[in-house]
Amino acid sequence: MNFIEKLTNATHKNNSLLCVGLDPDPKLMPKKVSIFEFNKAIIDATSDLVCAYKLNLAFYEALDDEGLDALKRTIKYIPNDIPVIGDAKRGDIGNTAKAYAKAIFSNFNFDATTVNPYLGFDSIEPFIQYTNKGVFILCRTSNAGALDFQSLRCEAEPNYRPLFELVALKASQWNIYGNIGLVVGATYPEELRLIRHSHPDMPLLIPGIGAQKGDLASAVRYGVNAQGEKAIISSSRQIIYASREEDFAQAARRVASSLRDQINSYRATLAL
Secondary structure, eight states, X not given: OOHHHHHHHHHHHHTOOEEEEOOXXXXXXXXXXXXXXXXXXXXXXXXXXXXXXXXXXXXXXXXXXXXXXXXXXXXXXXXXXXXXXXXXXXXXXXXXXXXXXXXIIIISOOSEEEEOOTTOHHHHHHHHTSTTSEEEXXXXXXXXXXXXXXTOEEEEXXXXXXXXXXXXXXXXXXXXXXOEEEEEOTTOHHHHHHHHHHSTTSOEEEOOBSTTOBOHHHHHHHHSOTTSOSEEEEESHHHHTSOSSTTHHHHHHHHHHHHHHHHHHHHHTSOO
């Protein structure tokens, strides 16, 4: 089963477009709870509410051996029918990209990853050659600094277009195996609308809900495809740190359930 099939199945089974980000920060976690036990409790509490989990590698790498051990154990613990996205944002020359792709897909066994397109096709190709895996190319990211480069107008026949549009266009041209998606932040709804209109069936990973204050209604309205799917709406801190007490898992479930239901209520209003 490839990534898209796994994502679609999880979306249908759990009636969900919600992705929970498992980004452990000991400063925000309950005391005396290990990283893996924290993740395990969150997974147990939310696995029937999500279409995917997303693990940002930086949070695990920053915690040295304990973090990497927790990363591996967490990936193995997540139910096999739920896709796991490694938020790595890798991007390097071809030979190095091959090593990154092997680490993410073969060693860690992620179902999908995020990549940076700045170095061009040869930095992306080693990832997409894993044809059963998903590759999300950074397009219009959710952070404020995205304006520094992604909105720059670039010369492109027959006129000038923002860089993020050209990234999306290249991604669609590179999508020869049907395993490429785009990262488009909920914090930029008009850009999200434009990308979905231009690329109607490409999967979109949509961060920025919750702590970054992206608009959920717009993320759903502009992010889904014609079938009301192919949008992976990600929230991390809002869910996993809903409580810093012993009830953190139950609190995470309440927030995740509420978000899943809000997303579905917005989906129901669309003329699909």
